[in-house]
Amino acid sequence: MFIGVIWLIYEESGFQGIPFILEPGEYPDLLFWNTQEAYIGSLRPLKMGSRKVEIPYEPKIIIFEKPMFEGRQVELDKETMTFENLEIPAGSGEDEGFPFSTVGSMRVLSGLWVGYEKPGFEGHQYLLEEGDYEEWSNWGGYNGLLQSLRPILSDFSTPHMIMYSEKDLNEKGANINVLGIIANMEETGFGMKIQSINVLSGVWVAYECPDFTGEQYILEKGMYSNFGDWGAKSCKISSVQPILMVEVFSEPDFQGQNQIYEGDVNNIDDSFKIMSCRVSSGRWALYDKEDFSGNLWVLEEGTFPNLCAMGCPHDASIRSLKMISYEFSEPDAVLFGKENFKGRRVKVSKESIDLQATGYSPDLMSLEVLGGIWVVYEYANYRGRQLLIPPSRIAQWRQFSGWNRIGSLRPLRQKRLYFKLRNKESGMMMSTNGNVDDVKLLRIQVTEDNVAEDQIWVYQKGVIRCRIAEECSMASAGSLITAGSKLGFSLDEPGTSPVLWSISPEGRIHNRSKPNLVLDVKGGNQYDQQHIVLNPVTEGKLTQLWEICVL
Structure with missing residues (x-):
């Protein structure tokens, strides 16, 4: 059984000899190899998206009937099970009336292709990367026959994968959602022991050593039940990065x-x-x-x-x-009719394709972005010059932008984010404390870094949740939001609104309804000294500052 990636198997050790290509699936016998007995000397996963495949989206290949790019030629952009019915351009050779039986040479213009010895994608297989192949030995041919072709397509969508501490994607052990670059898995608290992986989207590169060094493995969309599935000899993965492109x-x-x-x-x-x-x-x-x-x-x-x-x-x-980086706050902006945040106010929390059409004058003079990252356009319908505005205050808009108006604006979309929070004073991680079966008794505190899911947090649409209880949201433990209130969780119930939070660039976690209150470590000498509470913002107080470790 081959899971998740495409594999190359070789009859000789050291990846020598003619490779045979196996795609994900089950192979109960050797019929696919057209043999009763076979010796596998070595195998490796196909590394998609390598530097030799620079144009993966539009596969294109030119095949020639004779070596050295001579004779009749045909350009292909999709699979062909047999060359006999190919439409050959007029004037491409003497034997236009005869079928195109095999390939003598070829140029792979773009994409990654697999060539087959026989029609119908049968017989020996050859991996074809972008470049010129003057004759059959250049593609490692077993003989001079190549009678069917097909492209291999990759997925480079928004990256997201889940890494498991147990084999077979077993959720009884620890797991971690990964959405971005991790230079050192040890720093996440999850550790370097990765037994299985589910790549939900994107293409990833995993490395044996920290800082993207050592043996590397390409991870494409699919499930990897054990480290052998991604071509490794052990379960050690120390750093990962998606191919953002x-x-x-x-x-x-x-x-x-x-x-x-x-x-x-x-x-x-x-x-x-x-x-x-x-x-x-x-x-x-x-x-x-x-x-x-x-x-x-x-x-x-x-x-x-x-x-x-x-x-x-x-x-x-x-x-x-x-x-463009992440922003941990919900879209919220205020436009003012005069400089220095005076005059009439226009509050926006979603896109506005035409400010004037909605009844507001476009000649606004100052701007305050309270949350989200906004794209501001000079004219309506998202036309004209653009500016990218993170949370900030712009007292003189015309001087800042050089524009006389704001025609339209929209917040950037942001996906669901998983992360850990490290306190800048103690270096300890924000965690939950208590029995998850009784949400009302759960409290939030700081503990030493570990691999447990109770240190993994989720941010989406202004709500903070813990990985172990994503049906709940972070909230004040009591009915009132006041200074000194401890933090706990609230069940998401119909008719109720969750408590909203924003994280400032310096690392303070603000309550949206009372922005002067931020998450703080209680301190003192009592049993609850490590509990998280709400306190007024105090400049220079490191217990109120948190480092965001995006997973």
Whole structure:
């Protein structure tokens, strides 16, 4: 049984000899290998998304009837079970009336392909990455026959995987939701012993050692019941990172030269002009000057076939791009009719495609973003120049932006986030204390870092929940929210609204209804000295500051 990834098996050790490709599934006998007996000398998982496969989305290959790219030729962009019925372009060779029987050479223009010795995807298999293959020995052919082809497609969507401490995705042990980069698994408290993994989306790279070093394993969407499924010899994984990607092209409609970026780029070469792009994961800001300066345009996941679709002028030149980080607060902004936050006020908590059409004058003079990250547009319908505004206060909007108006605005979408909270004074982790079967008796405190799920928290739509009780939300233990109140949990019941929280950039966790109250460690010498309480904001008090460790 092969689970989760595509495998290459070899008859000789050291990955030598002709590889045979096995996709996820069960193989009860050796009929797939066209043999009764076989010796497997070595095997390895296919590493999708490697640097040799730079254009994974639109597979394209040109096959030639003879070696050295001679004879009749056909361009393919999808699978073909047999070459006999191929439509051969007129004028491509002398023998136009005869069927195209085999491949003598080929050019893989984009994508990752599998070639088969026989029609119908049968016989020996050959992995074909982007590049030229002058004759059959270049693709490691067993003989001169190659009579069917198909592409392999990858998933680079928003990354999310669950790692388990037990085999077979057993939830009786500990597990951890991972949504982003982890440079050292030890620092999460979960540890480095990973027995099974469920990749829900995206493509990941796992490393044996911290800081993305040592043996690496590519993890694609699917289930891995044990460490052998991802090609490892032990269950040790010390660091992981998703392949967050934006792919840009030098021509509209995803044509021309392409480049793939997996992180911030502060200087795009002048010789490369971005004309279209695909955002596979993450949220990105594109700038028309180096070092993330000048005009910007915000792109979320999707396809953008031209500059107009990206929101850019037709003559725009993209010179740098930056991935947009997370924000732990719900969208909330106030627009003012005068400078310095005076005059009429317009409160917004969701997108507004046209401020003037909703009855508000667009000539606003100051802005306060209380929560969320907002994209502000000069004109209605999300047109014109854009600015990306995190929580902040802008007393003189026109001086700040150079605009005379705000035409439309919208908050950036943000996915569900899992994280741990480390107190900056003690280094201890925020945890739950009590029996999960009786939610009313659960209290929140700080404890030493460990692998338990009671230290994993979830943030979505302003609500904070604990991984062990996601049907409950963090709330004041009493009926009133006052200074000194201990923290506990409240069941989500129809007709009730959960308590909302926001986390400031410096690490304070504010109650949304009473922003001056933040989470603090009680302290003192009593039995409850490690309990979490609400206290007024006190500058310089480290027990009120928390480090967010996104998982």
